[in-house]
Amino acid sequence: MKYDVIIAGGDSADVKIAMAALQAGKSCCLVAEGRLSGEGGRNAFAKAGGVLLLGDRISSVEWAEDGSVAAVHTANLDDERLVASVYVLAAGRFFTRGLVSDMQGISEPVFGTDVQFEPDRSKWCVEDFFAPQPFESFGVITDEDRHPLKNGKAIVNLYAAGEILAGGVDNIEEICRRIISA
Amino acid sequence: MKEYDVLIIGGGVTGAGTARDCALRGLKTLLVERHDIATGASGRNHGLLHSGARYAVNDPESANECIVENMILRKVASHCVEPTGGLFISLPEDGLDYQKKFIECCAKAGIKAEAIDPKEALRLEPSINPDIIGAVKVPDASVDPFRLTAANVLDAQLHGADVLTGWEVVDFIKETVTVLGVKLRNIYTGEVKSVLSHYTVNAAGIWGAGIAEMAGAHIGMLPAKGSLLVFGHRVADMVVNRCRKPANADILVPGDVVSVIGTTSDKVPFDQCDDMRVTKEEVELLLREGCKLVPSLATTRIIRAYAGVRPLVASDDDPSGRNVSRGIVLLDHSKRDGIFGFITITGGKLTSYRLMAEKTTDLLCSKLGVERTCQTAVLPLPGSEKEKRKPSHSVVVEAAFGRQGTRVAEMDFSGKGSELVCECEQVSRAEIAYAVKELNVKTLDDLRRRTRVGMGTCQSTFCLRKAAAVLAEELGTPDKADALLKDFIQERWKGIMPVCWGDQLREAEHMRKEYGK
Numbered sequence: 233m234k235y236d237v238i239i240a241g242g243d244s245a246d247v248k249i250a251m252a253a254l255q256a257g258k259s260c261c262l263v264a265e266g267r268l269s270g271e272g273g274r275n276a277f278a279k280a281g282g283v284l285l286l287g288d289r290i291s292s293v294e295w296a297e298d299g300s301v302a303a304v305h306t307a308n309l310d311d312e313r314l315v316a317s318v319y320v321l322a323a324g325r326f327f328t329r330g331l332v333s334d335m336q337g338i339s340e341p342v343f344g345t346d347v348q349f350e351p352d353r354s355k356w357c358v359e360d361f362f363a364p365q366p367f368e369s370f371g372v373i374t375d376e377d378r379h380p381l382k383n384g385k386a387i388v389n390l391y392a393a394g395e396i397l398a399g400g401v402d403n404i405e406e407i408c409r410r411i412i413s414a
Numbered sequence: 415m416k417e418y419d420v421l422i423i424g425g426g427v428t429g430a431g432t433a434r435d436c437a438l439r440g441l442k443t444l445l446v447e448r449h450d451i452a453t454g455a456s457g458r459n460h461g462l463l464h465s466g467a468r469y470a471v472n473d474p475e476s477a478n479e480c481i482v483e484n485m486i487l488r489k490v491a492s493h494c495v496e497p498t499g500g501l502f503i504s505l506p507e508d509g510l511d512y513q514k515k516f517i518e519c520c521a522k523a524g525i526k527a528e529a530i531d532p533k534e535a536l537r538l539e540p541s542i543n544p545d546i547i548g549a550v551k552v553p554d555a556s557v558d559p560f561r562l563t564a565a566n567v568l569d570a571q572l573h574g575a576d577v578l579t580g581w582e583v584v585d586f587i588k589e590t591v592t593v594l595g596v597k598l599r600n601i602y603t604g605e606v607k608s609v610l611s612h613y614t615v616n617a618a619g620i621w622g623a624g625i626a627e628m629a630g631a632h633i634g635m636l637p638a639k640g641s642l643l644v645f646g647h648r649v650a651d652m653v654v655n656r657c658r659k660p661a662n663a664d665i666l667v668p669g670d671v672v673s674v675i676g677t678t679s680d681k682v683p684f685d686q687c688d689d690m691r692v693t694k695e696e697v698e699l700l701l702r703e704g705c706k707l708v709p710s711l712a713t714t715r716i717i718r719a720y721a722g723v724r725p726l727v728a729s730d731d732d733p734s735g736r737n738v739s740r741g742i743v744l745l746d747h748s749k750r751d752g753i754f755g756f757i758t759i760t761g762g763k764l765t766s767y768r769l770m771a772e773k774t775t776d777l778l779c780s781k782l783g784v785e786r787t788c789q790t791a792v793l794p795l796p797g798s799e800k801e802k803r804k805p806s807h808s809v810v811v812e813a814a815f816g817r818q819g820t821r822v823a824e825m826d827f828s829g830k831g832s833e834l835v836c837e838c839e840q841v842s843r844a845e846i847a848y849a850v851k852e853l854n855v856k857t858l859d860d861l862r863r864r865t866r867v868g869m870g871t872c873q874s875t876f877c878l879r880k881a882a883a884v885l886a887e888e889l890g891t892p893d894k895a896d897a898l899l900k901d902f903i904q905e906r907w908k909g910i911m912p913v914c915w916g917d918q919l920r921e922a923e924h925m926r927k928e929y930g931k
Contacts, residue, residue, distance in 0.1 A: 327923045333915045354694045357914050361907040
């Protein structure tokens with residue numbers, strides 16, 4: 233299947249980007265495991281003609297020679313090649329598994345993009361529960377145009393949006409604009 | 415005018431047990447605790463009712479005390495004890511030499527220790543390391559130290575004792591060489607008052623060194639920190655020990671819905687005892703060693719880390735504090751230091767708290783000229799009375815029975831009473847109302863120690879708002895719900911921080927999203 237936009241969702245604002253794509257006349261597929269994804273806006277997205285793969289996740293990625301994304305597969309549609317002009321990584325942080333961690337460090341499991349985090353695990357949290365926690369600013373590293381880096385090189389047809397972005401920047405509106413003009 | 419016969423400092427299990435014993439023998443008793451019951455080492459251990467097997471080789475006297483007390487507590491504190499049984503397993507690197515000596519020493523100490531085939535051990539407890547070369551079955555059990563302490567406090571009160579929590583001893587009232595009482599300060603309001611008593615008992619655990627100092631006596635105590643990890647599942651149904659010379663992380667204890675591995679043992683300075691932190695290195699050590707006992711710990715979520723300080727009385731210069739005797743130390747300061755009216759009870763362990771209380775109360779009775787014998791070895795704690803009871807069809811009633819025993823009869827499950835508040839531990843509004851009414855609850859953390867609210871796998875993430883609202887309502891201060899919630903979550907956070915990776919980091923992020931803003 234071919235779409236204009238495929239979103240690796242999970243972030244509570246993923247559906248905002250999906251709706252913006254639809255409203256700009258683009259076809260869009262949103263893949264999300266559920267949980268926080270969409271927060272109520274999912275039905276509106278499906279009604280407006282969006283393709284919602286809920287309870288699913290991107291399980292593998294085909295890479296083009298230039299390092300861009302060629303196609304993705306999901307856990308439930310493993311033999312289907314899902315192709316798009318633009319891909320968006322809006323999978324949220326740890327709770328929605330946009331980022332995964334173990335005792336050694338933190339990684340982004342879908343595209344394997346570069347992640348910024350504090351190497352000393354004992355500094356991931358601070359004493360005051362009500363203060364911003366360092367782990368909340370860990371995330372995917374991008375270039376100026378919000379293309380995530382993989383081994384230091386930008387993935388030109390992928391954008392990172394929402395909480396998964398390093399530094400805790402809210403760039404949802406910006407990504408919506410970039411997708412509309414793409 | 416002396417208000418009390420006995421004033422006991424310290425609301426740990428020893429102080430609570432002593433208060434109960436004194437009250438049962440008709441002494442006019444006051445128990446004073448700085449924070450809440452079981453906030454020190456009493457609430458910061460494995461929750462293991464030792465069979466004594468662990469001490470059999472190095473400390474036969476303690477081992478025998480343990481097995482005797484173990485058998486007593488199964489009867490008189492049945493609602494606090496889960497008779498899980500225990501295993502001592504030998505791994506290939508441990509060899510079987512220690513096991514042979516171990517079984518002999520257990521027999522000498524009166525502990526039933528039965529060597530079983532490794533295959534049989536794996537059948538009894540499938541979670542243990544399949545590489546084991548030997549296993550010994552012992553009568554270890556799991557005990558809820560909070561419940562045990564609360565039941566002792568409750569029975570002391572039912573027999574006329576007064577209990578003050580949230581009152582700190584700031585000074586002793588002395589007349590030359592005699593202790594006449596103490597000056598107390600309320601930690602919440604700052605109010606100060608004096609209480610006079612014929613005898614003052616120092617049962618303040620590691621803080622007892624400071625209390626003794628304040629009274630003019632010196633006790634050489636050795637604060638030995640022990641760190642533990644709580645896993646989010648009941649990975650084993652039996653207590654699992656390593657059959658070797660006691661070392662780090664060689665005991666896994668199942669407790670209610672979770673499991674606890676520990677401990678470490680490191681000497682710490684006194685000024686750290688009030689704020690124990692588990693380090694990254696301790697977490698890694700506990701996990702690494704724990705996985706050798708039960709391999710599935712490697713893939714089980716760790717929900718919490720905590721540490722307690724053993725109140726060991728220094729007898730030699732062993733830096734780890736592990737080879738110090740765990741024996742009971744009862745000090746009559748009139749004989750030892752020429753200070754009259756003052757007694758210290760320390761050392762010992764959770765399993766032997768009742769015996770410590772008995773010895774202390776015997777001494778007090780002989781000094782006060784009271785001839786009443788100890789009944790705590792036969793008289794069940796409130797909740798553990800043998801009563802014919804028809805099980806209820808209600809899950810929350812049965813959960814409350816599991817925790818509070820026969821005291822469940824004091825709870826009102828009608829109307830809103832049967833509302834479920836904490837789902838992990840199945841705590842109802844009725845049980846919370848009972849705890850507020852009968853068990854000296856002021857904060858959510860106090861409530862947690864009485865009912866296990868917020869101690870389950872979600873560590874309160876799902877129920878906290880409701881629990882705070884219900885507690886505030888039951889306390890008659892509905893506007894305090896937010897303050898109760900904030901204090902509680904900050905305290906929980908302290909234990910989550912050291913284990914914040916993997917699924918627990920997911921849970922932590924969830925917690926922050928729910929309550930952090």
